Amino acid sequence: MNRFVVISGCSGGGKSTLLAELGRRGYAVVEEPGRRIVKAEIHSNGTALPWIDPTAFLHRAIAMALADRASVGTPDDWIFFDRSLIDAAVALQHLTGKPELMSIGQLNRYHQRVFLTPPWSKIYVQDQERRHTLDSAMAEYSRLLEVYPSLGYDLSIVPKVGVEERADFILSTLNN
Template sequence: MSPTPPGNFVVISGCSGGGKSTLLAELARRGFAVVEEPGRRVIAEEQPSSGTALPWIDLAAFARRAIDLSLRDRDEASGQDGWVFFDRGLIDAAIALEHASGEPAIKAYGSAHRYHRHVFLTPPWPRIYVHDAERRHDLDAAIAEYDRLLAVYPSLGYDVTILPKVSVVDWADFLLSALNQGER
């Protein structure tokens, strides 16, 4: 499997519970292609069967499943025209795997499988952070993860923009304006 060129693949990452999925829903409503967060899909597959590849049981196994799903997502999105927005993705999963196991996943996946150079991060936003069946960690753990993302993306050569704490409509406008001012 050869790596997919990054041209139109845009990562929206950041703090867990920071509003990424809400932003992706707004972009989809506007007609853009979006790819749902791999981690939430892994959880949705594991929970009904009492699987253990869950972040609160076996983070490394969970991250490996998210990596596999992210690679598949990239392959499936490779024929899309226009912007394709990813709710997290391969690099986030590689960061989680390296954090959980020490395996050198970030450089391996982050160098070979690029996204658009501009990455958008949702910051910690305690006012909107909530626990749910798929998000069992507390805000402190979410902020620690955010700090890892904030360190790794620039180290891989990505330009990181922290999204302002505004309405979802304004978020989408801000993000699209930033992308349209730059080049593919």
């Protein structure tokens, strides 16, 4: 059974907080490639940033997501990914119009059940690493809501409740 579980969805929808809670409970988690790239690029005065060179940024996100998958091996328990290479491929396809990018998602499968955090204006914040608006985050969410099922994944929308309840929802869904 594939133990690579994707938590994706709206930027600013609470994914990172949710993954921190799953990590606190002892599960392996993989931090979002985009956040790691932005931190490194800001630190080094690099240009592979979504607001400077989005194509370079997304190519790095795909490469990092592939490396993340390879680095975790074959786990015995759930591993939770904050976004996936599919997220980066969807964004790159949207930017460039190249549909062949989605084949990467077919070759590198995750668990059948994908969890999406919906737009949640109450918790959405912009910061140095998240400079886009809630409207652009909602457009991204709409694309993901369409693409994951088109690649054969089953979606579960994470409810807008406290982080402990969100983690419980995910674990109970996976264990049923």
